[in-house]
Amino acid sequence: MRHQWTAFAVALGFTLTGHLRNRLAMAMIAFFIPTWIYLVRATALNKDITFSSSALGVEVVASMNRTIQVSSSLHAVTVIAGFMMFMATFSARDMDLRLVLAGYPRLQLLVAKVVALLLVAALLTGYTLALLQLSWPLAQPGAVAAALAAAILAYGGLGIMAGFVLRSELEGFFVVVMATLIDVGMQSPVSNPAGDQPWLSLLPLYGPAQAALVASFTTTDSFACAALALRWFAATSVLALLTFCFRTRHYGRPITASSSPRRLRAD
Amino acid sequence: MASDVRLCISAVHKSYGRRSVLRGVDLTVSAGVLVGVVGENGSGKSTLLRIAVGQLTPDRGTVRRFSALGYCPQQAVVNDTLTVAQHLRLFQVAYRLPRLDRAWELVELLGFGGERRTRAGELSGGTRQKLNLTLALMHDPPLLVLDEPYQGFDWDTHQRFWQLAGQLRGQGRSVVVVSHLLHDLKYFDTVHHLRDGRLHQEGAPR
Numbered sequence: 001m002r003h004q005w006t007a008f009a010v011a012l013g014f015t016l017t018g019h020l021r022n023r024l025a026m027a028m029i030a031f032f033i034p035t036w037i038y039l040v041r042a043t044a045l046n047k048d049i050t051f052s053s054s055a056l057g058v059e060v061v062a063s064m065n066r067t068i069q070v071s072s073s074l075h076a077v078t079v080i081a082g083f084m085m086f087m088a089t090f091s092a093r094d095m096d097l098r099l100v101l102a103g104y105p106r107l108q109l110l111v112a113k114v115v116a117l118l119l120v121a122a123l124l125t126g127y128t129l130a131l132l133q134l135s136w137p138l139a140q141p142g143a144v145a146a147a148l149a150a151a152i153l154a155y156g157g158l159g160i161m162a163g164f165v166l167r168s169e170l171e172g173f174f175v176v177v178m179a180t181l182i183d184v185g186m187q188s189p190v191s192n193p194a195g196d197q198p199w200l201s202l203l204p205l206y207g208p209a210q211a212a213l214v215a216s217f218t219t220t221d222s223f224a225c226a227a228l229a230l231r232w233f234a235a236t237s238v239l240a241l242l243t244f245c246f247r248t249r250h251y252g253r254p255i256t257a258s259s260s261p262r263r264l265r266a267d
Numbered sequence: 268m269a270s271d272v273r274l275c276i277s278a279v280h281k282s283y284g285r286r287s288v289l290r291g292v293d294l295t296v297s298a299g300v301l302v303g304v305v306g307e308n309g310s311g312k313s314t315l316l317r318i319a320v321g322q323l324t325p326d327r328g329t330v331r332r333f334s335a336l337g338y339c340p341q342q343a344v345v346n347d348t349l350t351v352a353q354h355l356r357l358f359q360v361a362y363r364l365p366r367l368d369r370a371w372e373l374v375e376l377l378g379f380g381g382e383r384r385t386r387a388g389e390l391s392g393g394t395r396q397k398l399n400l401t402l403a404l405m406h407d408p409p410l411l412v413l414d415e416p417y418q419g420f421d422w423d424t425h426q427r428f429w430q431l432a433g434q435l436r437g438q439g440r441s442v443v444v445v446s447h448l449l450h451d452l453k454y455f456d457t458v459h460h461l462r463d464g465r466l467h468q469e470g471a472p473r
Contacts, residue, residue: 003363010360018348021386095346095357098402101322101338102361250324 007105011112018088019120025084029124033076037069037131044068051189054196055210055225062217068190069135070144070216073128074209075184077148078155081124082176085117085156089163089240090172100248110241113160121152132216143215143222150229151208155180157236158204164243180205189213204232271298272333273410273441274319279328281314288314289325290464296410301436301454302443306461312445313341315461316414319443334410334441339403341414341445343395347388351379351398354387355405362406370405376431377401378424393419400428411435411442429454 019025044065051067052059100106125148129141138144159176166172185191186200187209200206207228215222274296281289288311296302306312317323318330320338345354355370364370374380377397379390387395400416417428432442432454444455452458459466 003360007360010356014346014349014353014357017353018346021348091348092346094344097322098338098340098344099357099361101320102358102402103363104357104361251321 004105004108007108008112011104011109012115015088015092015112015116016119018092019084019116022084022087025080025087028076028080028083029127032080033073033128034131036072036076037135040069040072041065041135049189049193051193051195051213053210053214053225055201055207055228056214056220056222058214058218058220060214060217062213064190066136066216067213068188069132070212071184071188071190071209073132073148074151074187074205074212075180077124077128077152078180078184078205079176081117081120081152082155082159082162082180083173084120085113085159086163086166086172086176087159087169088116089113089160090166090169093163096244097248097251101251106245106248107241110237110244113240114157114237117153117156117160121149121156124152125149138216139218140215140222143226144212146223147208147212147215147226150211150226150233151205154204154208154229154232154236157233157240161236161240161243164240164247184209201228204229272296273298274333274336274412274443275329275331276315276319277329277331279315279318279325279330281311281318281323281325287464289318292328292461292464292466294319294459294466296441296443298409298441299436299439300441300456301432302441303452303455303458304443304445304461304466305447305452305458308447310461311464312461313414315466316412316443316445320412332410335406335408336410336412337403337406337408339400339411339413339416341418343387343392343399345387345395345398345402348386350384350386351390352383354398354402358402358405364406367405369407370401373401373404376427378427391419393421393424396420397424404431407440409440411440413443414445415447416444 046063046065048061049064049067050059050061096109125145128148129145132138133141162172162175166175183203183205186203187205189195207225211222211226214220272295276292276294279289279292292315304312314323318325320336355367359367379394379397382390382394387398396419403411403413417425420428435442458469460469
């Protein structure tokens with residue numbers, strides 16, 4: 001049991017180290033998120049728009065400028081989370097396979113990636129929430145934070161899964177950018193004012209986007225709506241685990257001379 | 268099965284799509300021998316070694332291993348964001364080693380002791396390969412499977428590698444090395460030529 005904890009702690013420490021050494025991601029967090037929010041605040045139209053949330057069944061009147069700031073924040077954090085998780089998983093993938101072959105427990109390696117995502121989600125959420133609060137006092141900061149965190153977890157989970165499945169860094173980067181671009185565009189009341197397409201609810205940002213928009217301007221309870229994205233987080237995490245286990249299914253710990261021989265396959 | 272056999276590969280077949288790479292390979296590796304596997308580029312040497320260590324499954328045939336092993340893949344498999352010391356720590360956990368004395372001894376022996384805090388992504392090609400080899404040897408396993416482990420080594424390190432391989436054999440370790448360098452053949456006890464999907468044993472070259 002102690003070894004399992006050590007394996008988890010060491011894997012978690014080095015996964016976080018890998019994230020911190022992802023200079024592009026750190027630069028995007030430091031400059032991209034505040035710059036994007038600032039540019040929207042400085043340039044977007046400041047007139048009121050009315051939109052309805054199909055998930056929460058409420059109608060909201062809010063400034064277009066602030067609405068776009070919320071959507072842009074969601075876009076920024078999901079791109080960054082997806083990119084960070086993809087890069088960390090992709091760049092460590094071959095080494096992880098080698099570690100499992102050498103005897104490292106699979107579950108600890110993957111759980112460390114998911115726990116690192118939770119920590120990144122907490123930090124990224126707090127930081128982005130503070131930047132939004134500088135623009136205007138959010139109606140429900142806690143609920144907006146929950147929506148941001150859920151969005152980060154959904155796309156972070158997708159990034160981990162993509163890191164196990166895709167073949168190159170460029171593929172991963174494009175998948176993350178294009179997926180978030182479509183998802184945010186479809187969920188935004190500015191680019192998709194109707195927002196009543198039945199398939200919208202299938203997209204990862206459906207819950208977090210509606211929850212973040214409603215919680216930014218109203219006092220309607222939106223936590224359950226944000227939590228819809230956790231299905232994506234859970235599904236992608238499990239799929240990543242299954243993919244990793246499938247790839248390493250025949251890896252066995254080396255046997256000792258006193259044991260009976262291990263037969264890898266005999267037809 | 269003789270008690271000193273460490274690895275036994277019998278009638279192993281492997282195809283990639285329609286391309287048959289291995290067509291009935293047999294190889295038995297005993298304790299205290301240095302075995303060479305040679306062959307043309309693309310003849311299936313790396314595939315055979317990956318099957319031997321359990322990273323690939325054969326389409327047919329059996330692979331039996333009778334001891335712990337160390338595997339050095341042909342291309343350095345390291346994480347560019349982690350330092351040399353962090354790599355050793357990860358593999359210390361994987362191999363369940365109480366201490367890293369042997370690992371640091373190998374780092375010094377291979378001549379990259381000054382790089383312990385350097386990230387793998389900043390190491391030269393030869394030093395990445397030294398780290399790759401260290402990760403395979405650091406738990407001092409009875410069976411070593413090394414796929415062209417000295418790529419990018421300078422001549423001195425190349426010589427030190429063969430001295431080390433000789434010492435390990437002298438201590439009863441079994442060492443299987445893929446090589447395509449003619450001047451390395453003299454180091455092997457037996458040389459197996461992979462040709463047309465089969466291994467052909469050629470006499471000891473010395």
